Amino acid sequence: MTDNQNLLAEQRRALILDEVRRRGGVRVNELTRRLGVSDMTVRRDLDALARLGVVEKVHGGAVPVVEASTHEPGFEAKSALELTAKEDIARAAARFAVPGSAIALSGGTTTYALAHHLLEVPDLTVVTNSLRVADVFHAAQHPGGAAPRPGAATVVLTGGVRTPSDALVGPVADRTIRALHFDVLFIGVHGISVEAGLSTPNLAEAETNRRLVDAARRVVVVADHTKWGTVGLSSFAGLSDVDTLVTDAGLPPDARAEAAEHLPTLVVAGERASDGDTGQAGQAGQAAAAADGEG
Structure with a gap:
């Protein structure tokens, strides 16, 4: 961990x-030393994480919440976690979207x-x-009810039954997806x-996700x-069905090695490549260029 006192609350x-x-599990006094912040700041952070349902506060610290395999957090709870990582991943993954393709x-x-x-990727069908x-x-x-700009994406919403994560699933979504084909x-x-x-x-989401995987030429x-x-x-899919995993720099070395062994392409976003080396993050641009060349 870090002792940087200027970390944003999200990063901390x-x-x-x-x-x-x-x-x-961790103790408050350990966190104050490692993060270089006050007890009050750490306790506020633990309160915020407890409200999200990802830790349980105990006397003097916190322990992880052991979630059942059937527990599905809502969209708002998940959206407050790993914001920087998600932004890094999104920026790297966007390079796989080729103008004019169906995704x-x-x-x-x-x-x-x-x-x-x-x-800003023109002429997508989404x-x-x-x-x-x-x-x-x-x-x-x-914006403000104006007509779509030239090159704006055409968006197809599948329909279906809404989940806690605001996804539409079930037979209606499955039938729609079954008739379609995506580039990515x-x-x-x-x-x-x-x-x-x-x-x-x-x-139900697992079945709809299976349909999405089956309909795609490339799975990211x-x-x-x-x-x-x-x-x-x-x-809903094995690692053999995945072409690329885009993750963030927080993935530990042993997990990176395991992922690289079982996946064709691993992209670690938010990590600076060394001089003279495109690095794992650079694979995103290379793969996107290859996809563009396929036509």
Whole structure:
């Protein structure tokens, strides 16, 4: 951890959450020394994390909340976590979207962040089962009720039954997706692991996600480092179905090695490459250029 006193609250809380999960618990006095902030600041951070349901406060510190494999946090709770990581991932993943292509975005807070970076990619056809993603494109295309600008994306919303994460799932969504074909699917996940592949706590969402994966020529998973090793109730794809994982620099070295062993491309966003080396983050641009050349 760091002793930088100028960390933003979001960054500080992300560091605290990582420490809680890694060690199985932390004490307030340990955090004050490591972060170089007051007891009151640490206690406020723990209060905020407890309100989000990701830690449980105990006397003198906090422990992780052990979530059931069927627990699905709401969109607002998830959107407050790992903000910097999601922004880094979104910026890197956007390079895989080629102008004029047909893409799909699943529900989730990371795909929501990605949608903002896709607004300037011209002539996209965007299929999504996310109400939040659809709203991003609609608000950008119709400011004040104006007509869409030239080159604005065509957005297809699948329909279906709404989940806590504001995704539309179920038979209506499944039938719509079954009839479509995408160049690239950008999909967020509840969990990703070698054994369970991609998983979610929502059974209906798992089936809809299977349809999305089946309809895509290329599958790009956008998932921050906290998702690695997490397993939800239902798996909907194996790692063999994934072409690229875009994650953030918080992914530990052992997890990076494991991911690189089982995936064709691993992109670690938000990490500066060394001189003379494009690095893992640079693979995003290379892969996007290759996709553009396929036509």
